[in-house]
Amino acid sequence: MAENAKLTSAEQIVIKFTGDSGDGMQLIGNQLTALAALDGNDVNSLPDYPAEIRAPAGTVAGISGFQMCLGDHKIYTAGDAPDVLVAFNPAALKHSSKFVKAGGMIITNSDSFTEKSMEKVGYTSNPLEDHSLNGYDVKAIPMFTLVREALAEMELPIAAKDRCKNFFTMGVLCWLFNKDKQLVLDFIQEKFGPKAKKPLLKVAQANTLAFKAGLNYGETAIMFQERYDLGAAQIEKGLYRNITGNDAAALAIAAAGEKAGLQSFIGSYPITPATDLLHYASEMKDVNLVTMQMEDEIAGICSAVGAACAGDLAFTTTSGPGLALKTEAAGMALILEVPLVIVNVQRGGPCTGLPTKTEQSDLLQAMFGRNGDSYMPIIAANSPADCFDATYQAAKIALKYRTPVIVLTDGYIGQGSCPWKVPKMAELEDLRPYVNFWVPEAHPGEKYVSYKRDPETLARDWAIPGTKGCQHRIGTLEKDINGAVSHDPMVHQQMTEFRKAKVDNLAKVLPDVEVNGKTSNKVLVISWGGTYGAVKGAVDRMIDDGKPVSGINLRWVWPFPANLGEVISQFDKVLVPELNMGQLSLLLRAKFLVDVESLSKVQGDPFREYEIIDKVNEMLGE
Amino acid sequence: MAENAKLTSAEQIVIKFTGDSGDGMQLIGNQLTALAALDGNDVNSLPDYPAEIRAPAGTVAGISGFQMCLGDHKIYTAGDAPDVLVAFNPAALKHSSKFVKAGGMIITNSDSFTEKSMEKVGYTSNPLEDHSLNGYDVKAIPMFTLVREALAEMELPIAAKDRCKNFFTMGVLCWLFNKDKQLVLDFIQEKFGPKAKKPLLKVAQANTLAFKAGLNYGETAIMFQERYDLGAAQIEKGLYRNITGNDAAALAIAAAGEKAGLQSFIGSYPITPATDLLHYASEMKDVNLVTMQMEDEIAGICSAVGAACAGDLAFTTTSGPGLALKTEAAGMALILEVPLVIVNVQRGGPCTGLPTKTEQSDLLQAMFGRNGDSYMPIIAANSPADCFDATYQAAKIALKYRTPVIVLTDGYIGQGSCPWKVPKMAELEDLRPYVNFWVPEAHPGEKYVSYKRDPETLARDWAIPGTKGCQHRIGTLEKDINGAVSHDPMVHQQMTEFRKAKVDNLAKVLPDVEVNGKTSNKVLVISWGGTYGAVKGAVDRMIDDGKPVSGINLRWVWPFPANLGEVISQFDKVLVPELNMGQLSLLLRAKFLVDVESLSKVQGDPFREYEIIDKVNEMLGE
Amino acid sequence: MADTQLTKKDFASDAEVKWCPGCGDFAIMNAVRSGMVAAGKPRDEVAIVSGIGCSSRFPYYMETYGFHTIHGRAAAIASGLKVANPKLDVWVISGDGDSTAIGGNHFMHVVRRNMNLNYVLINNKIYGLTKGQYSPTSEMGQISKSSPYGVIDYPMTPAKVAISLGGTFVARGIDKKMKLNEEICVRGAMHNGLSFMEIFANCVIYNDGAHDKLVNKEDGADYHIILKHGEKMIFGATSQYCLVQDGFGIKAVRIDKADEADILVHDEKNAEMAAILAGMRPDNGLPIAFGILYADDRKKTYNDMVYEQVDAVKEKRGRSIDDIMQSGHTWTV
Amino acid sequence: MADTQLTKKDFASDAEVKWCPGCGDFAIMNAVRSGMVAAGKPRDEVAIVSGIGCSSRFPYYMETYGFHTIHGRAAAIASGLKVANPKLDVWVISGDGDSTAIGGNHFMHVVRRNMNLNYVLINNKIYGLTKGQYSPTSEMGQISKSSPYGVIDYPMTPAKVAISLGGTFVARGIDKKMKLNEEICVRGAMHNGLSFMEIFANCVIYNDGAHDKLVNKEDGADYHIILKHGEKMIFGATSQYCLVQDGFGIKAVRIDKADEADILVHDEKNAEMAAILAGMRPDNGLPIAFGILYADDRKKTYNDMVYEQVDAVKEKRGRSIDDIMQSGHTWTV
Ligand SMILES: Cc1ncc(C[n+]2csc(CCOP(=O)(O)OP(=O)(O)O)c2C)c(N)n1
Ligand SMILES: Cc1ncc(C[n+]2csc(CCOP(=O)(O)OP(=O)(O)O)c2C)c(N)n1
Numbered sequence A, B: 001m002a003e004n005a006k007l008t009s010a011e012q013i014v015i016k017f018t019g020d021s022g023d024g025m026q027l028i029g030n031q032l033t034a035l036a037a038l039d040g041n042d043v044n045s046l047p048d049y050p051a052e053i054r055a056p057a058g059t060v061a062g063i064s065g066f067q068m069c070l071g072d073h074k075i076y077t078a079g080d081a082p083d084v085l086v087a088f089n090p091a092a093l094k095h096s097s098k099f100v101k102a103g104g105m106i107i108t109n110s111d112s113f114t115e116k117s118m119e120k121v122g123y124t125s126n127p128l129e130d131h132s133l134n135g136y137d138v139k140a141i142p143m144f145t146l147v148r149e150a151l152a153e154m155e156l157p158i159a160a161k162d163r164c165k166n167f168f169t170m171g172v173l174c175w176l177f178n179k180d181k182q183l184v185l186d187f188i189q190e191k192f193g194p195k196a197k198k199p200l201l202k203v204a205q206a207n208t209l210a211f212k213a214g215l216n217y218g219e220t221a222i223m224f225q226e227r228y229d230l231g232a233a234q235i236e237k238g239l240y241r242n243i244t245g246n247d248a249a250a251l252a253i254a255a256a257g258e259k260a261g262l263q264s265f266i267g268s269y270p271i272t273p274a275t276d277l278l279h280y281a282s283e284m285k286d287v288n289l290v291t292m293q294m295e296d297e298i299a300g301i302c303s304a305v306g307a308a309c310a311g312d313l314a315f316t317t318t319s320g321p322g323l324a325l326k327t328e329a330a331g332m333a334l335i336l337e338v339p340l341v342i343v344n345v346q347r348g349g350p351c352t353g354l355p356t357k358t359e360q361s362d363l364l365q366a367m368f369g370r371n372g373d374s375y376m377p378i379i380a381a382n383s384p385a386d387c388f389d390a391t392y393q394a395a396k397i398a399l400k401y402r403t404p405v406i407v408l409t410d411g412y413i414g415q416g417s418c419p420w421k422v423p424k425m426a427e428l429e430d431l432r433p434y435v436n437f438w439v440p441e442a443h444p445g446e447k448y449v450s451y452k453r454d455p456e457t458l459a460r461d462w463a464i465p466g467t468k469g470c471q472h473r474i475g476t477l478e479k480d481i482n483g484a485v486s487h488d489p490m491v492h493q494q495m496t497e498f499r500k501a502k503v504d505n506l507a508k509v510l511p512d513v514e515v516n517g518k519t520s521n522k523v524l525v526i527s528w529g530g531t532y533g534a535v536k537g538a539v540d541r542m543i544d545d546g547k548p549v550s551g552i553n554l555r556w557v558w559p560f561p562a563n564l565g566e567v568i569s570q571f572d573k574v575l576v577p578e579l580n581m582g583q584l585s586l587l588l589r590a591k592f593l594v595d596v597e598s599l600s601k602v603q604g605d606p607f608r609e610y611e612i613i614d615k616v617n618e619m620l621g622e
Numbered sequence C, D: 001m002a003d004t005q006l007t008k009k010d011f012a013s014d015a016e017v018k019w020c021p022g023c024g025d026f027a028i029m030n031a032v033r034s035g036m037v038a039a040g041k042p043r044d045e046v047a048i049v050s051g052i053g054c055s056s057r058f059p060y061y062m063e064t065y066g067f068h069t070i071h072g073r074a075a076a077i078a079s080g081l082k083v084a085n086p087k088l089d090v091w092v093i094s095g096d097g098d099s100t101a102i103g104g105n106h107f108m109h110v111v112r113r114n115m116n117l118n119y120v121l122i123n124n125k126i127y128g129l130t131k132g133q134y135s136p137t138s139e140m141g142q143i144s145k146s147s148p149y150g151v152i153d154y155p156m157t158p159a160k161v162a163i164s165l166g167g168t169f170v171a172r173g174i175d176k177k178m179k180l181n182e183e184i185c186v187r188g189a190m191h192n193g194l195s196f197m198e199i200f201a202n203c204v205i206y207n208d209g210a211h212d213k214l215v216n217k218e219d220g221a222d223y224h225i226i227l228k229h230g231e232k233m234i235f236g237a238t239s240q241y242c243l244v245q246d247g248f249g250i251k252a253v254r255i256d257k258a259d260e261a262d263i264l265v266h267d268e269k270n271a272e273m274a275a276i277l278a279g280m281r282p283d284n285g286l287p288i289a290f291g292i293l294y295a296d297d298r299k300k301t302y303n304d305m306v307y308e309q310v311d312a313v314k315e316k317r318g319r320s321i322d323d324i325m326q327s328g329h330t331w332t333v
């Protein structure tokens, strides 16, 4: 009897779900996330789905995955090798069993192991029986049978019943990880019960029954000898929700507009993996966020520049190939010196590349992908939740400096989710001081001069159309202080220097980088954007192990924080892990003339902590 | 009597012509170039014209200029301060007198110094009379009066007569520089005489008379105390013509196609300062060069990619903002791995910037202005004539490696002209070996595999549509060796590495950089593209002066020649003068971790030799 | 200033106009100023957005807010500007290259969306600024710097395309006909919806006389017709021709050979007829149609619909950002 | 293989087709294969160029040369390919987003130039690949992921725009009508000039049933008409309706109320009528027109004109490159 199953306390557990694209891996993953988070664990997750074309069900190419890591401490990545794999069919097993940690647990739906389905993926014998999975703790559960049995009384099509296998599985996991079943039962009611937005009472009932069946299965089946017990993590108090990076960015766009006292505007064109941002934003028409889906990326950014010129807080959202198309117009925002935030959710390149896979290979495009000398600040979000802050910060800097700012996220953090402490609007920084439109009332006796600059920020005086008596002309040719076209050699020299200095200046007000670990250590690992989690996790582990390793994270990738050079100079060796062929490395080398080592990976997949640990060990000569 | 004027022998003379945009400064400059070149001088020139809008005549903003340097040795730039300025009207004088070397000569048309015309440019008194030009050797010649007199007998409208002032001036200069008048007389006949393409007999006669009047004026006027005598330069034997960089590139495009046995194809969209290339190419329909002026830059490059896919030798031509628009499609050529040459004639940026002014600020865009990790070879032409070789080389590498290649020129070398030793088609390198289409006949028993690679160059096997039995599919998603879409992590890693290695490999076969000067010197000055001339001239002069300075020129800007690192490491200091904010510097710093100094200038104007000399002296502590 | 009636002169900026003497753009600027006067907005509530081209230097010469942007994108930029602040009177000024070559896509979609902009396409059938290459409106066979042996692209007819995209105001003028252009610009300025005004212009430098056939003193009148709502379609130096229906098309006949009742009467609200009128060309034996080809403002504008939707959502959902942020599955630690 | 008569099956590649079961694209691929068979070129002289979208995965499934390129640019790429090698039979396959949104400009110009390509626009009125945003052909009010409160853009009618640009072959089909699609593709393949074939498709995932009104078993026949050259325009479940001319437009009337002589007869060569037919929509009380709306190959193709010009210049100037290089003002040192 499993009632006596051992309760092993664990610090963190990595779980991976895999199944057909239609099987709802992301949904079940999100449910478990919420369940664990409600219970006080910290959680980090990573969805992994096939290219957009719906591959036929039951094939390895069509497998969707969702990996997550739960812990009793702050969790920075979705973890390395899974402790537990839930593989819903033979294709899923084929796809993922190789990733599981030695000795790890594999839970499958044995009912799905039909001759035909196994043949389809090239299993010549049943892997659940042929001992090919020896070394794993395999739990082959006849899910369909058990669920259908549990729902025998209900009048529902078989297919609908079978779909309840997900909540059955949740039941098993709830038992396995010793979670509070009431949380799931409440969730089912909330989602499908009488008070839900779209009540689906039958579904609520069926899922409840299936869930309980799963719980019971855990309790009674002799299959489980062990249960895990994860303590609660030390997490800041507050209201939380699970959020994807794209949704977080969309919220930041609405919030920044409101806090600036401006209408927010998004001009965009759909592109994977940035589209969800547009979707979520399009729903927010009630909070002064206007979205225009334009005819192409160029029109997307151009409409945003137009809106910016009119005084909206303007954004454009895209991914790599879209950013490539926007470069000329980004230069327009730059030379007009109007605020604009470009959110680029990076994906595998070059060209169409790997649309659904993550990568960090647009950094140099963001830096240099424009004609002429054209500098822009770049901020990289380092987690799904951080997309909120990064986008909000970008909006502030765009307004304050009258400049386009690029926010880099990537497929992993844009589409991945993590718990997010929901901020209160009242507590967010007020952006109105940075808006600061030029109005004659505030400058009695002065004439408006369009490229007169603030001596500190070098931001130009800016009057928007509709401002009484301030009509003036600006354009994309080089211009003098009045906005008049100028071919004067020294005007061009000076304006070019102003545009550069404006961005360089920003470094002065950026927060210094903080070192995780001692500055007397041997190796410094620099993360940026999505590599933050893996680097943080790896460095923490190595510090715990007493290794002379420190880490820093670059949130602003350009300009570099003022103390970066000094920090770097204190280490013997510097490592930059990147999901590209060494792009930040190149910038660091050029700026600091330091022989940074690049750990590069372009496999459509984020770093695992162990990859970084292995590399650092190698650098330490171990 | 000027007949006794002193004949001073000179090593080089710098002349600048300035006048209204409609005054034909470029024409007169080209005529003098040809005259001097025919006489054995080496010549280098630099046109300088206002933004495209025709500014009203007689205003400083509307002034066009043309500067040239004639010498008895190899001449690398159009020179620093002019020895002689020919300023055709008050606006021209106002515009350019400040540039003239102290004690230099200023020739003007005194008839143009009317009250009204002087007032228009803000002269409150006549500068030819008010001693404000003291210190210059001013020759105020009543050109209209003299020309009208010379043409008194001819029935021609006054305006037409006045236009002959240019040949009058040629007469004066022919005398002044002691050139063979017959050459000009022949030229007039050739251009306008009975055997010309469009005979204009009256014009021929009028210009002949005006020219002779100018000659006579020089001989008889008491104004000239001095004549210059320039010896012939040591110039390679052969047939020469004066050529602009854009025309040279157009010719290379035709020539490369012919030598590859392919039709040449240009897909383009007009943009200053690259348009002349398209114009000249459009005339060459009789030599298997097809040009398509497309609806925009994107269509321009896309049609070229299409033509490349069909087996044409394909080109697209543009300037900065156009390159910005072409980046996504350039990535397409890169991931398809088809040959394509992108000729980018750089202009002042960012954005629309300074369309008519020269700059070198697209280097980093050329390197990195694409989404994803995407490497392309880049070659920079270093003179108008070199545009031929650079474009030809680019075509060869594009074919050999199945890759897009970027040719960088700039407004200065694209529109400037210099004498060019006309090559014979028979002597140009045969490009057919690099075409090497995959045909079944050459591979009996083999099946065509689209991304199988040559082990040395990593170029892929390439069969074009129409090849018997080789139908296959390729695309812009990541792909395996068969061209089939692949999401396999290791395939992407490997393909990314292949694409990078292909470009890196090229370094192995590039010629080593040659050092101008000793490798034991203190300062190394690195030029690229259009800075070649000024750097070469400056370094030569400093070497002559015994300064410890050397120079190198980077023709291939990416990848760097194999010996570059070693060469650089031999110098204490490295200087990179660039018409941008330090773009090559950044690449060199990142690659070699050397603290190169950047001499940057963004004034729409090429470097003068003295600017480089001053900077090097500063670095030498002098 | 805003309170008194403005005149055309009030819309002239201080900047020196740098078009070539004789350029057709001068006349068009004059007409646009009339339109602005008619629209009645103060100068600081008028914004002009242009692309790149000789014609696109336009905003510098106008005492309004002006944006000289990038080549081909004025329509998209103006769309964002208008949606952001619908109270502004927004004009797009663009050349034939700017609008129909690189900017073709934005032109198409701004018309389709019926954005309330005044869109002036200055059609000189050449790329002026870049010194004389053919454009999508250049004629077959036209010699230009990039077509030394003649153009082999069929020309496109922007007004016809605009109608096929559901354009709600489509008019055509020509630099030489100053009064007509004013009428067009005034009506266009008042129209609620996208007012597409194509005005032929002469580029004296690179395509001089391109439209001369239509307006020369001798027989120019035989090659064009000026349409007036409710009036019979009669044209020719001596009013000797008229237009009559011919199946789904139109043909020109000598007026003395036509039945008076058959002579077509112009109806601005007839989109099908407007499409035919827009496509008439002398080389098909038909006069070029000038005037207001089509005008109907019953279709809602995009910018109005944006805010109708916004209002409806506010009404229906009316959440605060805090509401949205705190929605979904939340928990408290 | 080239010598024997190919069948549709010969044009299927080995690759597994990855469209969703029930996707309309399957039927269209079938029709295109028929077109290729009819064109009679061996498979290695056929090239397919597509953009990006579900529909644009097409080339992978075809045993021809195939180029899956970038979003929206297939027409421009195919233009270069065709001009470079006019002997190839070149097909462009594109979605509604690919062709009318990001690719709108190239679509417009490839039609205008009358490039000899077979252009299939698969119109499912949605962006399928990116999971369901509205496209320029989506209907007003349509709910999609990016228009949760309904689309406020007026839809565009690609066939109508194509006619306004002088398109020489314009046809419309729908996935469900397999025989019709085959007819269209066969005729399109044989047409010398740009064959524009818009085929409605059902996206079962993101816009399921978008075209059902037109083809449902009950009254679908009341909402569409299949045009046949030389035949009367009669439609409806029981052939109860017909089309008659109404000014410059067309109206639908009950056949029993119509004068037989008034019933319109389809004429493929009547461009004016084709424009009206292309624009018919049920919400204006008119049936959607399927079939070959317009077909006339008297206009020269761009690719033919390129080489006519090349030949003429060779004939007239006939220089060698050495000649050109050595021309102008030369001197010998
Ligand atoms: C991206 C880009 N491509 C090309 C150009 C070059 N360019 C400037 S204006 C122009 C065409 C001008 O023609 P049109 O729009 O007809 O205006 P016009 O000068 O005739 O008034 C071109 C090709 C540019 N400035 N930017
Ligand atoms: C430059 C660029 N922008 C956007 C995308 C994203 N994208 C791919 S396909 C597509 C639209 C697909 O719609 P459609 O052309 O109608 O084809 P369908 O999938 O419906 O067949 C979009 C927006 C992209 N791949 N590249």
Ligand code: SF4
Residues within 6 Å of the ligand: B053, B054, C018, C019, C020, C022, C023, C024, C025, C054, C055, C124, C128, C129, C202, C203, C204, C205, C206
């Ligand atoms: S070049 Fe032509 S279009 Fe441009 S300003 Fe001169 S006349 Fe006008």
Ligand code: SF4
Residues within 6 Å of the ligand: A054, D018, D019, D020, D022, D023, D024, D025, D054, D055, D124, D128, D129, D202, D203, D204, D205, D206
């Ligand atoms: S998503 Fe729609 S268009 Fe794409 S394959 Fe599926 S059914 Fe077809």
Ligand SMILES: [Mg+2]
Residues within 6 Å of the ligand: C053, C095, C096, C097, C122, C123, C124, C125, C126, C127, C128, C135
């Ligand atoms: Mg024009």
Ligand SMILES: [Mg+2]
Residues within 6 Å of the ligand: D053, D095, D096, D097, D122, D123, D124, D125, D126, D127, D128, D135
């Ligand atoms: Mg679609």
